[in-house]
Amino acid sequence: MSKHFDIVIVGGGLVGASLALSLADLPCRIALIDSQLPKNLSELGPKTLNDYSKRVSAITAASSSLLSDLGVWNLVDDSWKQAYRFMKVWDQLGSGELRFDADEMHVDELGCIVENNVMLAAMHAKVSESQNLECFWQQTVEKFEGVAEQADGVSLMLSNGESLSADLLVAADGAMSGVRQQAGFEMREWDYDHLAIVATVETERSHNNTAFQRFSEDGPLAFLPLKNTDKPGRFSSIVWSLKTDRAKHVLGLSNSEFCDELKKEIENNLGDVLNVSERASFPLRQRHAKRYFKESVVLVGDAAHTIHPLAGQGVNLGFKDVAVLSEELHRAIAEGVSLSHPQVLKRYQRRRQSDNLLMMGAMEGFKRLFGQADPMLRLLRNTGMSWVNRQGTLKRKIIEHAMGL
């Protein structure tokens, strides 16, 4: 016997879980499937350097507003959120830099750094309260059918042998989406031959609520400020993107050698790097689905697009997908249209694809521009940065876009 749902969401990560919450008020039966167990807020304790999860996100104002509407943001205690009021972006060995200040924007903060696990735990707590959502934790989709022409819905089998069917299947299962691969979506993708090294570090000087981003020919390095009550201002999360060969070398350094190298790379902005947690690394690839839907299957978040993490936009784009897909599905229900009707999914695709493409193009442009050793180009980009830094209106436009406003 197969259990029928109106919507099945595969992937209970940041994007899938928030989509489930934003659809929970529909008169629909919705299933959420994830291969992991749900995260639990009460298991997240006081913070020493090694307690922080390696994956943190810079959350824009647009995303925190969505999370507030879903009742998730207020579950994330203030002691877990580090607002940043300043941002400093510069080119290594150059003189140009860009500085952003929340006061110039007439806002309290430019964004907030939060650990992914903390946001997930808050979302999973909300998901478990909802009557309309049925969760299948620690389950994967073994196989599914129904993406052929004229297919009416999909049927799928879980790893525990259970059969489900759905009018609409949402793939929110991340960058390596199995649903996307099984359904045969075509992708545009390329490898950066870069690894992103992530870790938590303790620094001699306070981050002073500042996010730092330094570009160099080897790749960008970000220091994102973390909240810590014992040592306020001293902890940051780093994302250091390097060519694979150099990244492997850096990953093999001892802790003290790694700290010395980082201090040099961040040009001593935070004094000595005193301590580093265990390090992790992720291969960087840019991917974008040529289409976001195929019959009754639709892609959201990293399943549809993965972007270089240099400006911390990945999950923020995913949250924008959530807002638009949710709006289109609410509209379909209100108008009595089938959830997988091509017009419904086409509208979602049209509204999101161009915005995602724009951000991906901008990130690619930044990466290439700052990856050039040519002295003439270096002079141009440094002069350009200093010029932009003096243009109040243009600077405001840039930061408004980065804040998702």
Ligand SMILES: Cc1cc2nc3c(=O)[nH]c(=O)nc-3n(C[C@H](O)[C@H](O)[C@H](O)COP(=O)(O)OP(=O)(O)OC[C@H]3O[C@@H](n4cnc5c(N)ncnc54)[C@H](O)[C@@H]3O)c2cc1C
């Ligand atoms: C180093 C690094 C730093 C980043 N920093 C930022 C940042 O500062 N700001 C930002 O906006 N973005 C950032 N990103 C990007 C961001 O992490 C991703 O865009 C975001 O996590 C995507 O969310 P998602 O829910 O789409 O996918 P995921 O987070 O990958 O979640 C997918 C979910 O699907 C589940 N799943 C996978 N396969 C299956 C299966 N077969 N069956 C069932 N469940 C399955 C997984 O368990 C997981 O819960 C960064 C990325 C990297 C690599």
